[in-house]
Ligand code: SF4
């Protein structure tokens with residue numbers, strides 16, 4: 001067993017307490033803490049579409065290059081939807097590919113899940129108030145010495161200190177799609193729907209070709225302003241993609257169809 005695995009042990013406790021933005025936690029993490037870097041190996045680290053854009057740009061890669069070098073497909077257990085996750089190195093410790101001697105080499109653009117740790121998060125549908133509500137929980141791993149030390153802060157203060165709200169907001173509709181699929185339970189999803197979801201979730205360059213180089217614009221009505229924006233802005237393109245996914249997968253009609261064409265009728269929703 002490697003030194004990291006010995007130090008990490010096997011203890012991982014997810015505290016079964018639902019935290020709100022106002023709940024208090026005690027935590028501090030800094031370079032030099034004895035467990036420094038122990039939390040950066042052997043992870044199932046999901047990437048949001050915005051994580052992919054930011055890491056890709058930071059590393060000056062195309063999306064295809066980034067996906068090929070650093071990710072692997074991953075099926076989200078509850079929803080069955082395919083996304084990309086960070087591929088750990090092939091060493092004994094299965095370290096994160098971005099872990100360097102001095103810590104995280106992509107710290108400025110580290111993924112959302114890294115920023116949350118030691119918190120976990122989720123969304124649930126409040127049916128009475130007809131809105132989505134987020135919840136949080138504490139992941140207590142035996143090796144993490146930052147827990148129960150340092151300053152007391154609210155979950156919201158911690159989220160802000162990690163720059164989380166500004167990274168979550170642009171992919172809110174993506175999270176809603178996953179949550180909606182989760183709420184539908186284990187229904188069979190057509191292969192084509194999974195492919196479309198994966199394309200929009202991981203690869204704006206491919207989605208842009210799909211919009212501009214296929215019959216997409218003959219089928220869907222997209223105004224000139226939006227077209228101009230999504231031609232050059234990847235984040236705007238993604239957000240358009242989330243609305244389009246909601247339209248074709250759940251019939252939410254957020255992107256208008258020009259007319260009922262045979263190809264639309266054939267597309268099966270979830
Ligand atoms: S991206 Fe950075 S913070 Fe996240 S696991 Fe890798 S090295 Fe650690």
Ligand code: SF4
Pocket residue numbers: 028029030033034035036037038039040117118143144145146147
């Ligand atoms: S204190 Fe926790 S989060 Fe910080 S380096 Fe140690 S294990 Fe990782």
